[in-house]
Amino acid sequence: MSAAVSRRVTVVTAVHGPSARFLPDAYTSLCAQRLPTGWEWEWIVQEDGTTDEVRPHVPDDARVTFRQGRPGGPGVARTIALAHAEGAYVKVLDADDRLTPGALARDLAVLEADPTVGWTTSRVLDLLPDGSTVGFPDDPDDGPIARGAVLDHWKRNDFRAPVHPASLCVRRELLVALGGWMALPASEDTGLLLALNAVSRGWFSAEAGLLYRKWEGQVTGQAAHVDPAERAARTAVAEARAHALAGFDWTFPSTTATPPGPPAP
Numbered sequence: 001m002s003a004a005v006s007r008r009v010t011v012v013t014a015v016h017g018p019s020a021r022f023l024p025d026a027y028t029s030l031c032a033q034r035l036p037t038g039w040e041w042e043w044i045v046q047e048d049g050t051t052d053e054v055r056p057h058v059p060d061d062a063r064v065t066f067r068q069g070r071p072g073g074p075g076v077a078r079t080i081a082l083a084h085a086e087g088a089y090v091k092v093l094d095a096d097d098r099l100t101p102g103a104l105a106r107d108l109a110v111l112e113a114d115p116t117v118g119w120t121t122s123r124v125l126d127l128l129p130d131g132s133t134v135g136f137p138d139d140p141d142d143g144p145i146a147r148g149a150v151l152d153h154w155k156r157n158d159f160r161a162p163v164h165p166a167s168l169c170v171r172r173e174l175l176v177a178l179g180g181w182m183a184l185p186a187s188e189d190t191g192l193l194l195a196l197n198a199v200s201r202g203w204f205s206a207e208a209g210l211l212y213r214k215w216e217g218q219v220t221g222q223a224a225h226v227d228p229a230e231r232a233a234r235t236a237v238a239e240a241r242a243h244a245l246a247g248f249d250w251t252f253p254s255t256t257a258t259p260p261g262p263p264a265p
């Protein structure tokens with residue numbers, strides 16, 4: 001990895017037709033980020049489909065790449081986008097959400113300072129249709145998240161994670177090692193969060209880093225999202241994956257890696 005690429009954050013956005021109109025707001029929030037000297041961002045916008053609805057809303061910016069693919073859900077779109085991600089870190093930004101000022105810099109500060117932290121999350125505020133925001137009352141304290149803590153909380157609180165997966169920033173090598181997002185019709189980002197926490201420590205920033213838009217076309221607001229049978233299946237496979245990963249003798253960063261040998265003659 002070149003020095004330039006190693007100092008890059010790849011922002012990945014999955015988008016479909018109904019949410020495409022919010023892309024300019026997401027882009028504005030991305031342009032407002034102030035990164036440390038020498039750092040840059042790239043934005044990969046991956047359409048979950050091959051329609052003509054999204055492209056008109058994609059900003060004309062050399063840092064922005066737009067791609068399309070056959071539909072498979074947001075998890076598939078984000079994972080296929082990894083083929084083109086060049087940054088050392090991958091930041092999630094859903095098409096209908098917005099970053100708050102300083103969000104990327106705070107993620108970088110944690111990940112650059114502590115190589116034992118595999119991922120970061122932040123406080124999330126719901127962005128309501130009238131422009132007001134609402135926070136969550138039970139956010140954890142600012143600081144590290146121990147391995148296994150997310151799964152424990154998730155099981156004790158009706159499958160609600162203590163931190164929001166839409167605010168994830170992840171070391172690219174760790175994200176790729178886990179196979180990206182889960183192949184689920186929903187909760188694919190929660191499944192990834194559980195997997196990440198099964199093998200690595202995380203970090204929570206108590207300063208709001210994401211505005212999570214609430215609107216009438218939101219996928220998580222549809223009836224299918226809370227179908228009992230599907231929800232039970234999603235949670236079962238996500239939990240099973242996290243338990244399986246936790247049971248393996250592998251953590252990030254690896255503690256069993258073989259030291260490099262002497263150079264070849």
